[in-house]
Amino acid sequence: MRGSGRTTKRLWRWRWRSNPLRRHEDILEAWVVLAMWAVLVVGGAVAGLVTAHAAAEEFAHQRAERHSVRAVLLSAAPQAVPAIRGAGNRVLAKVRWTAPDGTGRSGYTRVHSGLQPGARLTVWQDDRGNLTTEPTGPVKGAAEAVLFGLAAVAGVAGVTFGAGAAVRVRLDQRRLAQWGREWELVGPQWGGRKAG
Structure with a gap:
């Protein structure tokens, strides 16, 4: 049973890779989506942690100095x-x-x-x-540091999704233009029938 599940997955991937309807833009879009998620997960985590740590350090510095x-x-x-x-x-x-x-x-x-x-x-x-x-107290400082970190994550997510959406819109425009060109070649062949 276990082997048949793996075989089905491999076949599905093989079919997707060899699908005649698959276009170059489809592959690019898949890579764009993968890159978006990688940037969101890794970049968002790093930005959030660095921002939260910097804010916590600043609040601790204020408490030590004031x-x-x-x-x-x-x-x-x-x-x-x-x-x-x-x-x-x-x-x-x-x-x-x-x-x-x-x-x-x-x-x-x-x-x-x-x-x-x-x-x-x-x-x-x-x-x-x-x-x-x-100075900001320890509890309030920790809460604000977390909020700053979440804001950094949201900023990275917004930029990432915005850039990804812009690329995907451009890919959609290229696909539509290509489909239009192909329809100009195929469409007249379909229109030659006469009602009898």
């Missing part, structure tokens, strides 16, 4: 404008903090609206003592 520090609010934080309340009721206000080298610094950062001068709050600074945003 540090929280206590700061004092120097000016009153105005009430948030109702039109932009979606920003979490945070407004720009001046704060003072101590840099890693021990010097006092002041600058502007986003704080909750309505705070009064002298209020103590936590801000984030880099290794040079400049204000920065809070």
